[in-house]
Amino acid sequence: MHKPLFALAALSLAVPVPLTAAPSQSTLVDHAERAAAEDRLAWDFVEGITTEVGSRMAGTEAEARGRAWAMRWLRVNGFANVVEEPYDMSTWVRGAETAMVTAPFQQPMHITALGGSASTGPGGIEAEVVFFPTYAALEAASPGSLTGKIAFISHDMRPTQDGSGYGFAGPARWTGASLAASKGAIATVIRSIGTENHRTPHTGGTTFAEGVRPTPAGAISNPDADNLERIFARSSGKSVTMKLVLTPRDLGMTKSGNVTGEIVGRDPSLPPVLLACHLDSWDLGTGAVDDGAGCAIIAAAAKQVAALGQPLRTIRVLFAGAEEVGLFGSSAYADAHKDEHFMVGLESDFGADRIWRIDSNFTESDPALYKQLTTAVARLGVAPSKQVAGGGADLNVLRAQKGALVDLQQDGTRYFDLHHTPDDTLDKIDPVQLRQNVAVWTATVGVLANHSDRVGLAK
Amino acid sequence: MHKPLFALAALSLAVPVPLTAAPSQSTLVDHAERAAAEDRLAWDFVEGITTEVGSRMAGTEAEARGRAWAMRWLRVNGFANVVEEPYDMSTWVRGAETAMVTAPFQQPMHITALGGSASTGPGGIEAEVVFFPTYAALEAASPGSLTGKIAFISHDMRPTQDGSGYGFAGPARWTGASLAASKGAIATVIRSIGTENHRTPHTGGTTFAEGVRPTPAGAISNPDADNLERIFARSSGKSVTMKLVLTPRDLGMTKSGNVTGEIVGRDPSLPPVLLACHLDSWDLGTGAVDDGAGCAIIAAAAKQVAALGQPLRTIRVLFAGAEEVGLFGSSAYADAHKDEHFMVGLESDFGADRIWRIDSNFTESDPALYKQLTTAVARLGVAPSKQVAGGGADLNVLRAQKGALVDLQQDGTRYFDLHHTPDDTLDKIDPVQLRQNVAVWTATVGVLANHSDRVGLAK
Numbered sequence: 001m002h003k004p005l006f007a008l009a010a011l012s013l014a015v016p017v018p019l020t021a022a023p024s025q026s027t028l029v030d031h032a033e034r035a036a037a038e039d040r041l042a043w044d045f046v047e048g049i050t051t052e053v054g055s056r057m058a059g060t061e062a063e064a065r066g067r068a069w070a071m072r073w074l075r076v077n078g079f080a081n082v083v084e085e086p087y088d089m090s091t092w093v094r095g096a097e098t099a100m101v102t103a104p105f106q107q108p109m110h111i112t113a114l115g116g117s118a119s120t121g122p123g124g125i126e127a128e129v130v131f132f133p134t135y136a137a138l139e140a141a142s143p144g145s146l147t148g149k150i151a152f153i154s155h156d157m158r159p160t161q162d163g164s165g166y167g168f169a170g171p172a173r174w175t176g177a178s179l180a181a182s183k184g185a186i187a188t189v190i191r192s193i194g195t196e197n198h199r200t201p202h203t204g205g206t207t208f209a210e211g212v213r214p215t216p217a218g219a220i221s222n223p224d225a226d227n228l229e230r231i232f233a234r235s236s237g238k239s240v241t242m243k244l245v246l247t248p249r250d251l252g253m254t255k256s257g258n259v260t261g262e263i264v265g266r267d268p269s270l271p272p273v274l275l276a277c278h279l280d281s282w283d284l285g286t287g288a289v290d291d292g293a294g295c296a297i298i299a300a301a302a303k304q305v306a307a308l309g310q311p312l313r314t315i316r317v318l319f320a321g322a323e324e325v326g327l328f329g330s331s332a333y334a335d336a337h338k339d340e341h342f343m344v345g346l347e348s349d350f351g352a353d354r355i356w357r358i359d360s361n362f363t364e365s366d367p368a369l370y371k372q373l374t375t376a377v378a379r380l381g382v383a384p385s386k387q388v389a390g391g392g393a394d395l396n397v398l399r400a401q402k403g404a405l406v407d408l409q410q411d412g413t414r415y416f417d418l419h420h421t422p423d424d425t426l427d428k429i430d431p432v433q434l435r436q437n438v439a440v441w442t443a444t445v446g447v448l449a450n451h452s453d454r455v456g457l458a459k
Numbered sequence: 460m461h462k463p464l465f466a467l468a469a470l471s472l473a474v475p476v477p478l479t480a481a482p483s484q485s486t487l488v489d490h491a492e493r494a495a496a497e498d499r500l501a502w503d504f505v506e507g508i509t510t511e512v513g514s515r516m517a518g519t520e521a522e523a524r525g526r527a528w529a530m531r532w533l534r535v536n537g538f539a540n541v542v543e544e545p546y547d548m549s550t551w552v553r554g555a556e557t558a559m560v561t562a563p564f565q566q567p568m569h570i571t572a573l574g575g576s577a578s579t580g581p582g583g584i585e586a587e588v589v590f591f592p593t594y595a596a597l598e599a600a601s602p603g604s605l606t607g608k609i610a611f612i613s614h615d616m617r618p619t620q621d622g623s624g625y626g627f628a629g630p631a632r633w634t635g636a637s638l639a640a641s642k643g644a645i646a647t648v649i650r651s652i653g654t655e656n657h658r659t660p661h662t663g664g665t666t667f668a669e670g671v672r673p674t675p676a677g678a679i680s681n682p683d684a685d686n687l688e689r690i691f692a693r694s695s696g697k698s699v700t701m702k703l704v705l706t707p708r709d710l711g712m713t714k715s716g717n718v719t720g721e722i723v724g725r726d727p728s729l730p731p732v733l734l735a736c737h738l739d740s741w742d743l744g745t746g747a748v749d750d751g752a753g754c755a756i757i758a759a760a761a762k763q764v765a766a767l768g769q770p771l772r773t774i775r776v777l778f779a780g781a782e783e784v785g786l787f788g789s790s791a792y793a794d795a796h797k798d799e800h801f802m803v804g805l806e807s808d809f810g811a812d813r814i815w816r817i818d819s820n821f822t823e824s825d826p827a828l829y830k831q832l833t834t835a836v837a838r839l840g841v842a843p844s845k846q847v848a849g850g851g852a853d854l855n856v857l858r859a860q861k862g863a864l865v866d867l868q869q870d871g872t873r874y875f876d877l878h879h880t881p882d883d884t885l886d887k888i889d890p891v892q893l894r895q896n897v898a899v900w901t902a903t904v905g906v907l908a909n910h911s912d913r914v915g916l917a918k
Contacts, residue, residue, distance in 0.1 A: 051689040054566040062565075106521075107513040107745075110881060198657050199744075199881040223884040227745065230510040230885075285658075286566075286686065422569060422658040425682040426689075 022450030023308045029376055029443055031308050036380060036439035041300035043431055045073060046293050046352075050286040050426045057283040058322035059091030059254040066279050066287075067259050070295065070319050077303060079261035079317070086257040087332035089322055092116060094283055095247030099189065099220060102126060104238045105231055109224040111189065112284065113246045114173060115205035115325050118214040120187065124245035125150075125216070127186060131232045131240070135172050138179055147184030150242055151176070154225050159195040163350065163412035169193050177217035178208040187216040187244055191225035196417035199223050203282050204420045205325055216246045256280075256321040258329045261299075263306045265314040265449065271340075272314035273449045275302060275441075276330075276347040276394040278323035285424025289415070293429055293437075294348035295319050301441030311449035313343060320394040323349070324420075327393055334396035344404035344448055344455055347392030348437070350412055352429045355440040357409040358382050359389040366456030369447075373406070376443040380436060382408070404455035406448070408440055481909030482767045488835055488902055494763045495839060495898035502890055504532060504755035505811075509745040509885045516742040517781035518550030518713040525738050525746075529718050529754065529778050536762060538720035538776070545716040546791035548781055551575060553742055554706030558648065558679060561585060563697045564690055568683040570648065571743065572705045573632060574664035574784055577673040579646065583704035584609075584675070586645060590691045590699070594631045597638055606643030609701055610635070613684050618654040622809065622871035628652050636676035637667040646675040646703055650684035655876035658682055662741050662879045664784055675705045715739075715780040717788045720758075722765045724773040724908065730799075731773035732908045734761060734900075735806040735853040737782035744883025748874070752888055752896075753807035754778050760900030770908035772802060779853040782808070783879075786852055793855035803863035803907055803914055806851025807896070809871055811888045814899040816868040817841050818848040825915030828906075832865070835902040839895060841867070863914035865907070867899055 023031070049069055056066035067084055074082045092115055099111040129150045132138040138153055153176045157169035170193055177188035192202035201221040208214045220228065232240055259279060265272070277294030281287025295317075302315045320329035358377055363370045363386060374384040389407035391398055398405055411433075418424045482490070508528055515525035526543055533541045551574055558570040588609045591597040597612055612635045616628035629652055636647035651661035660680040667673045679687065691699055718738060724731070736753030740746025754776075761774045779788035817836055822829045822845060833843040848866035850857055857864055870892075877883045 047689065048693070051686060051693055052564045054564070054686075065565075105511045105513070106524075197884075197886045198659065199884065200658060223882070223886050226886055227510060227513075227884065230506065234507070234510055423682070425656075425658065425686070427656045427682050427685055 022312060023446065025372070025376060028308065028446040029379060031304065032380065032439040032443035035304045035442045036435050039300055039304065039435045039438040041303055042296040042434050042438045045296035045299055046288055046429060047426060048073065049292050050288045054286045055283045056279060056281045056287050057093065058280040058325045058328065059089050059251065059256050060093065063256060063280050063321060067257055070259050070279055074261035074299065080264050082261040084257045084259050085332065085336060086255055087328065088253045089256045089328040091251040091254040092248060092325065093251060095119065095249060096122070096245055097218065098245045099218065100243045101228065101231060101240065102243050103241045104235050107227060107231065109228065110199045110201055110221045111218040112201040112203045113248045114177065114203060114217045114219060116207060116214065117217040117246055117248050119247045119249060120216045120244055122247055124243055125187060126241060126243040129240045129242050135176060138176065141183055144184050146180055149185055150244065151180035151185040151188045152228060153188065154191040154229055156191055157193050157195055157416060159413050159416060161411055161413050162409065163415060165195065166416060173204050173206055173219065175207060177206045177215060178212050181208065181212050181215045185215060190219050192219045192222055194222060194416050194419060194421065197222045198423065200421040200423045202420045203284055216244060218246050256328060258321050258333050259319040261317050263302050263311065263315040265311050267312055268314055270313045271343040272316045273445060274316050274318060274342045274345040274398065275445065276318040276320060276345065276392060277349055278329065278394055279319040280322050280324055282324055282420045284420065284422045286426065287424060288426045289351045289418050289424045289428055290420070291349045293352035293434065297348045297437045297441055300438045301445050304438060304442040305446045305449055308446065312452060313449045315445060315449050318394060323393055327396065330394040330396040334400050337397050338400060341401070342398055342403055344406060345391055345395040345398035346406045346408065347395050349392050350410040351415040352434045352437060353411040353414060354433045354436045355382050355408045355410050357385050359385050359387040359407040359409060361389045361405045362455050362457055365458040369451060369455060372447050373444055376447050377440050380440050380443065382440055404457055406444060408444060481771060482905065484831070484835060487767065487905040488838060490763065490767050491898040491902035492838065494901045495894050498759055498763065498894045498897040500759035500762055501755040501893050501897045504758055505747055505751040505888060506885060507532065508751050509747045513745045514742045515738060515740045515746050516552065517739040517784045517787065518548050518710065518715050519552065522715060522739050522780060526716055526718050529738055533720035533758065539723050541720040543716045543718050544791065544795060545714055546787065547712045548715045548787040550710040550713040551707060551784065552710060554578065554708060555704055556677065557704045558677065559702045560687065560690060560699065561702050562700045563694050566686060566690065568687065569658045569660055569680045570677040571660040571662045572707045573636065573662060573676045573678060575666060575673065576676040576705055576707050578706045578708060579675045579703055581706055583702055584646060585700060585702040588699045588701050594635060597635065600642055603643050605639055608644055609703065610639035610644040610647045611687060612647065613650040613688055615650055616652050616654055616875060618872050618875060620870055620872050621868065622874065624654065625652070625875060632663050632665055632678065634666060636665045636674060637671050640667065640671050640674045644674060649678050651678045651681055653681060653875050653878060653880065656681045657882065659880040659882045662743055675703060677705050715787060717780050717792050718778040720776050722761050722770065722774040724770050726771055727773055729772045730802040731775045732904060733775050733777060733801045733804040733857065734904065735777040735779060735804060735851060736808055737788065737853055738778040739781050739783055741783055741879045743879065743881045745885065746883060747885045748810045748877050748883045748887055749879065750808045752811035752893065756807045756896045756900055759897045760904050763897060763901040764905045764908055767905065771911060772908045774904060774908050777853060782852055786855065789853040789855040793859050796856050797859060800860070801857055801862055803865060804850055804854040804857035805865045805867065805903070806854050808851050809869040810874045811893045811896060812870040812873060813892045813895045814841050814867045814869050816844050818844050818846040818866040818868060820848045820864045821914050821916055824917040828910065828914060831906050832903055835906050836899050839899050839902065841899055863916055865903060867903060
């Protein structure tokens with residue numbers, strides 16, 4: 001429904017305009033406001049990668065196609081020093097996946113395997129299901145009480161603007177299968193960690209504790225979990241049984257990689273500003289919201305800053321690989337660049353809805369800089385806060401060197417409707433809110449990349 | 460999330476209260492308003508059948524389980540003369556279904572076969588795709604121009620309160636594959652006839668004209684159709700190719716059936732009031748909105764009317780079979796009952812959202828009765844109209860005898876978000892609107908079943 005954008009010449013920046021001084025704050029804010037109304041770069045990126053590549057499962061050839069696509073986009077759009085930094089990783093891929101309640105009523109369930117799930121084998125398994133309404137109920141189950149059974153954890157999630165509902169419900173996915181397996185379960189089925197009611201189950205990684213043998217583990221959609229709860233309620237004490245077929249497999253070690261590109265600053269000897277996102281996605285959707293949008297936003301913002309003239313500091317974009325399945329890209333980048341000093345790091349990885357708050361980890365220790373940032377973004381509807389920024393998952397390199405961090409908090413109310421589902425597709429991105437992101441990033445990065453002093457951090 | 464209802468004894472009606480006269484209009488309207496606030500029968504029905512049976516594909520054992528369940532429910536709830544009327548039908552069932560764009564970009568598409576689709580065979584077919592933005596564009600294609608190719612018809616649908624968008628977009632599904640096949644296409648893929656943007660494609664029947672050999676035919680979800688359109692836009696003139704695997708099959712002749720039950724009237728010699736719905740559903744969802752809700756509404760209303768005392772006329776509910784795949788149940792019922800005279804027929808088959816308008820085919824010819832009906836439902840937010848009721852698909856028996864019809868028009872704005880998709884599940888039903896339906900039906904059927912005269916129809 002949306003046409004690609006070929007006419008980006010007006011913003012082409014093969015040679016940024018040389019500047020001898022930073023743009024004034026008002027020039028920068030005016031430019032950011034124009035980006036809020038007019039930016040087409042971010043849409044071009046996310047529309048392009050979701051159309052020409054689609055899903056980009058970590059460690060697979062699809063992720064490699066994503067890297068090639070992104071490097072070409074960066075070069076076409078005037079970024080310098082576009083490089084790939086490869087690394088090896090252990091790669092898991094999905095197989096067949098079906099689930100059927102076989103008694104007391106027959107009902108097929110929409111299921112998807114969790115990353116790290118073991119295989120049932122092609123013939124599947126059939127066993128009695130034990131219902132746990134919450135993670136705490138599973139914790140309370142006796143050792144050995146699940147021997148030979150399938151655990152069903154129906155711990156549900158509610159939407160929150162700040163995404164905190166994920167912390168509440170997430171453990172059911174992150175460690176529920178391991179906990180159930182430690183009590184004897186031969187498989188685990190969870191209610192999707194998601195906030196909508198469509199029959200599109202939410203995948204995501206699960207981890208088995210040391211000494212616990214991995215079992216098959218899948219998530220059923222919220223309507224299926226509701227139905228399974230009702231089947232228990234109407235079972236009149238009869239056993240509920242399920243036939244489960246999940247055949248994911250490990251491909252062993254494969255190639256993955258990070259991609260970086262730069263807007264080179266007037267003084268390349270100064271520590272650069274690092275903007276991160278991740279290029280890989282889960283395999284079910286097209287990686288639009290998670291995290292094509294994040295890469296689109298940071299790349300567009302870097303270019304929007306450069307459109308005002310060459311910034312003082314270099315701006316580097318890091319399109320990390322293999323975030324979803326265990327931060328392999330972030331770890332590799334932190335290892336490879338541990339001796340390189342960065343001025344500050346920022347990440348976009350929470351969809352494409354509007355930014356409503358700016359946090360930093362120097363709000364008290366460098367109030368002048370924080371004030372400059374909050375002033376620059378206030379007109380775009382972004383509030384200051386006293387929260388301490390922790391940085392995103394792909395900023396390990398900054399955390400390792402105890403560097404400066406800024407978090408531009410997005411509205412996450414809708415995010416977990418789509419997170420890790422087949423429904424993570426381009427149509428879910430609101431172009432108006434996407435541009436607001438670009439504008440806020442432009443203002444923020446514009447201030448930081450033209451800031452000559454180091455950031456004052458607490459000792 | 461919703462618990463079953465066991466405590467329906469208060470409304471149990473094994474023996475309706477005998478009455479010697481009709482309830483007054485105000486008594487009836489007061490009772491209908493209580494039903495709007497308190498009815499639990501309709502929810503109990505639709506919650507029960509979607510939990511204990513689920514999808515009920517026509518001609519299969521799942522539909523037979525649905526009939527058995529419904530007959531038990533009718534008996535438990537005090538209906539008399541609960542019978543099954545079997546018939547034979549030709550039955551089509553789904554097989555494997557996958558679609559993959561193979562060039563110029565690789566993208567998997569969420570697809571579902573249309574009812575009546577031929578099979579590609581398990582190995583599938585791969586061919587160039589030809590894009591038709593509308594049905595008219597396909598009509599304009601030259602004879603033979605699609606030889607060896609897959610037609611993609613992207614004719615899209617918009618929501619309308621009265622469902623008229625279905626008439627605009629529907630032909631792409633109903634006859635698009637036949638039209639494309641007549642021009643040489645080896646398969647047809649359509650944009651889902653649906654109004655939402657989830658990756659849950661909409662199935663439904665397609666028909667091949669006489670002399671046109673059936674081809675494989677499927678619908679992709681709206682986000683996939685958007686993506687395929689963008690793939691064409693970014694293809695730079697290169698061919699777009701698709702690999703398609705659809706393996707539905709015909710089971711030959713199998714058993715299906717209609718289910719009826721009655722609230723017997725004080726004067727069983729008078730022609731009864733016939734309330735219809737269909738019990739079968741497409742296989743993808745659980746048949747909640749289409750049409751578990753309809754059967755729930757008519758059964759609850761019949762019982763709510765009886766709760767006011769035995770009505771003058773018998774009220775018969777007809778849970779028709781095999782509506783979705785070709786009105787086999789409706790045809791069988793019309794044949795079997797062509798010599799039985801019905802006072803009037805009404806059908807509920809448009810989801811569970813609120814009723815906003817009442818139509819009849821005697822509005823001009825029997826204005827007193829129509830006025831009595833509109834007065835009875837006005838307080839429930841239902842408007843009169845001059846539209847002529849045509850009756851629903853399962854009222855062939857009434858149309859054949861040129862009988863009286865009343866259409867209680869529901870708000871269809873959301874209906875085609877769910878229609879024929881996996882997302883047709885209980886959670887989509889708003890209990891408040893479901894009860895409004897029961898209330899409007901109670902008021903309407905209460906008037907009709909206590910009306911002693913015949914309906915005045917135009918000659």
